[in-house]
Amino acid sequence: MDARQLKIKAAETALGYVEDGMRLGIGTGSTAREFIALLGEKVANGFNVIGVPTSEATARQCLELGIELKSLDESPELDLTIDGADEIDPALNLIKGGGGALLREKIVASASKAMIVIADETKVVDQLGAFPLPIEVMPFGLGATRLAIEKAASRLNMSGSLDLRSSGDGPFMTDGGHYILDASFGRIPDAEALSVALNIIPGVVEHGLFIDIATLAVVASDGGVRTLKATE
Numbered sequence: 001m002d003a004r005q006l007k008i009k010a011a012e013t014a015l016g017y018v019e020d021g022m023r024l025g026i027g028t029g030s031t032a033r034e035f036i037a038l039l040g041e042k043v044a045n046g047f048n049v050i051g052v053p054t055s056e057a058t059a060r061q062c063l064e065l066g067i068e069l070k071s072l073d074e075s076p077e078l079d080l081t082i083d084g085a086d087e088i089d090p091a092l093n094l095i096k097g098g099g100g101a102l103l104r105e106k107i108v109a110s111a112s113k114a115m116i117v118i119a120d121e122t123k124v125v126d127q128l129g130a131f132p133l134p135i136e137v138m139p140f141g142l143g144a145t146r147l148a149i150e151k152a153a154s155r156l157n158m159s160g161s162l163d164l165r166s167s168g169d170g171p172f173m174t175d176g177g178h179y180i181l182d183a184s185f186g187r188i189p190d191a192e193a194l195s196v197a198l199n200i201i202p203g204v205v206e207h208g209l210f211i212d213i214a215t216l217a218v219v220a221s222d223g224g225v226r227t228l229k230a231t232e
């Protein structure tokens with residue numbers, strides 16, 4: 001199976017967890033896009049959900065497919081969020097933000113009773129960190145924020161490059177109007193400690209470590225689809 005077929009398989013399985021009438025957080029990225037396409041087909045056949053999108057791109061796709069959308073102000077508590085991930089560890093801690101939507105993704109997933117991650121087998125790792133960690137930062141004070149991140153990482157015995165994400169003709173800008181620094185620190189021995197350390201840096205808006213948020217992962221490989229639950 002090619003990469004797209006695996007994404008579709010994971011998305012199909014996750015769709016089985018969505019019940020009629022649910023308030024649903026809807027993720028961002030190429031795997032989430034396949035999920036939205038399948039959800040759109042179901043909605044066209046009379047299935048009802050209220051979706052809360054995690055990005056402008058996801059909102060556009062949902063609206064094209066006739067999926068009813070609300071904001072988190074209108075629907076502040078959600079039944080379920082379904083979203084992709086860049087890495088998944090055995091405790092179902094994640095790295096997210098490869099698509100640049102990590103801030104809204106974390107807000108939406110945290111407002112949900114459950115989060116199902118959809119992915120292919122390549123996203124499953126023993127320890128997070130091979131994928132560069134996206135850190136969403138304020139454009140104001142970028143140099144000072146970068147230095148503060150480097151110092152925080154060093155206190156946790158981590159170091160590596162912090163690359164300002166580019167859109168091709170300037171810095172990549174998130175839906176919230178912020179920049180992203182992609183941190184190549186290598187394997188992260190204590191993701192929770194790094195998460196806490198990043199959260200207290202004033203110029204850091206959010207980061208892509210999702211700790212204790214995902215409840216289930218639906219992972220597709222050539223051998224079939226398996227579901228993972230957190231080990232601790």
Ligand SMILES: O=C(CO)[C@H](O)[C@H](O)COP(=O)(O)O
Nearest residue numbers: 029030031084097098099101
């Ligand atoms: O976090 C994300 C976007 O911010 C995506 O879920 C993540 O990057 C995975 O994307 P894809 O399904 O395209 O591999």
